[in-house]
Amino acid sequence: xxxxxxxxxxxxHVARALLARGERVVxxxxxxxxxxxxxxxxxxxxxxxxxxxxxxxxDLADAAFVRSCFADYQPKRVVHLAAQAGVRYSISHPNAxxxxxLLAFGNLLEACRDARVEHLVxxxxxxxxxxxxxxxxxxGDSVDHPISLYAATxxxxxxMAHTYSHLFGVPTTGLRFFTVYGPWGRPDMAYFKFTKAILxxxxxxxxxxxxxxxxxxxxxxxxxxxxxxxxxxxxxxxAWDGERPDPASSTAPYRVYNIGNHHPESLEDFxxxxxxxxxxxxxxxxxxLQPGDVVRTYADxxxxxxxxxxxxxxxxxxGIPRFVDWYRGYYGV
Numbered sequence: 001x002x003x004x005x006x007x008x009x010x011x012x013h014v015a016r017a018l019l020a021r022g023e024r025v026v027x028x029x030x031x032x033x034x035x036x037x038x039x040x041x042x043x044x045x046x047x048x049x050x051x052x053x054x055x056x057x058x059d060l061a062d063a064a065f066v067r068s069c070f071a072d073y074q075p076k077r078v079v080h081l082a083a084q085a086g087v088r089y090s091i092s093h094p095n096a097x098x099x100x101x102l103l104a105f106g107n108l109l110e111a112c113r114d115a116r117v118e119h120l121v122x123x124x125x126x127x128x129x130x131x132x133x134x135x136x137x138x139x140g141d142s143v144d145h146p147i148s149l150y151a152a153t154x155x156x157x158x159x160m161a162h163t164y165s166h167l168f169g170v171p172t173t174g175l176r177f178f179t180v181y182g183p184w185g186r187p188d189m190a191y192f193k194f195t196k197a198i199l200x201x202x203x204x205x206x207x208x209x210x211x212x213x214x215x216x217x218x219x220x221x222x223x224x225x226x227x228x229x230x231x232x233x234x235x236x237x238x239a240w241d242g243e244r245p246d247p248a249s250s251t252a253p254y255r256v257y258n259i260g261n262h263h264p265e266s267l268e269d270f271x272x273x274x275x276x277x278x279x280x281x282x283x284x285x286x287x288x289l290q291p292g293d294v295v296r297t298y299a300d301x302x303x304x305x306x307x308x309x310x311x312x313x314x315x316x317x318x319g320i321p322r323f324v325d326w327y328r329g330y331y332g333v
Contacts, residue, residue, distance in 0.1 A: 002075035004028045004060060004108070005082035006047075007040035009186050010123070010177070013223045014079060015047055024052045026073045029082065030059045034089070034096075035187045042330075043184055060104035070111045079230060080108055080122040083153075086188055087127060087292040090150040101153035105160060113168045119233035121226065124158055124174040124256065126215070126297050127151035136298040139176070139248035139256050148292035158256055165254035171233040172253070175226065178260030178299045182219030182319060183326035190267075191216075194274050195324055198282050199333050204271070208289040212267040213296040215260040218314035218322075225259045228308035248303060260299025261312045273316050277324035 005011040006027025031037045047053045058065040084100035129137045131145040146152040161172040181191050197204045237249035248256045304310040
């Protein structure tokens with residue numbers, strides 16, 4: 001089993017789940033400095049003594065490194081979670097997304113093709129829905145109007161995956177993650193920044209004057225979905241019709257699913273849960289909507305439920321206290 005982005009937030013939790021059921025996991029990460037690498041090293045430290053885990057540090061944009069990993073470990077299944085994340089960062093650092101999300105994914109697809117892997121599961125994003133306003137977002141919807149380069153690279157990943165599924169029979173499944181949160185989370189995410197600032201008595205930046213909604217999805221629910229999907233390789237859809245093409249399936253072994261909580265929460269309610277968990281009031285600095293942001297996300301997860309039985313179970317009233325407890329323990333505040 002090859003797991004990219006193993007030192008990342010979702011990568012850590014997926015690795016734990018796979019190891020817990022006896023899998024051998026080869027984790028890959030470049031430990032870049034998009035946010036403090038110490039957090040990534042600390043995540044890895046929780047895995048280093050677990051039987052069955054091997055770590056390789058390297059950059060997937062380096063084709064020779066990717067080929068070497070596949071030659072050494074000969075994986076039959078791959079979970080690809082490594083990527084340059086962040087909508088706003090993509091505006092100021094576009095080349096990072098070209099290298100990490102396009103070139104790296106191309107290298108990985110080539111390696112999967114050569115190794116004849118049984119299944120490639122990769123992280124897409126809810127951001128691909130871009131300018132869409134019909135709610136909830138469905139995998140049957142067109143996603144041809146991204147509003148950030150990050151979103152465009154994730155859409156491109158889906159297209160690249162389909163090509164390899166069609167031409168070379170590589171089974172690929174893309175999962176469009178909807179605002180994942182929880183212990184060991186990413187410091188660039190709003191809930192992390194809010195918790196840090198509220199505990200420090202500092203103001204928080206609330207965009208679109210608080211008129212935002214997100215389908216916040218707890219990490220345990222995400223991991224459950226990833227593992228369920230991994231165990232069911234993508235297969236051709238026998239009912240696929242070129243006259244009325246389904247964007248989420250194909251005559252090739254290709255699938256795309258939403259993976260979210262199926263319950264959008266207002267940003268104000270989300271902040272209120274952090275206030276309750278920390279026991280402190282937020283000092284709010286209301287700001288306009290930022291370039292690249294969408295006002296509301298809402299995942300239709302019916303397709304994933306029908307395919308693998310995915311059912312999100314964790315409300316923010318449970319997930320946020322768990323995150324805050326972890327944050328207090330990790331940072332000693």
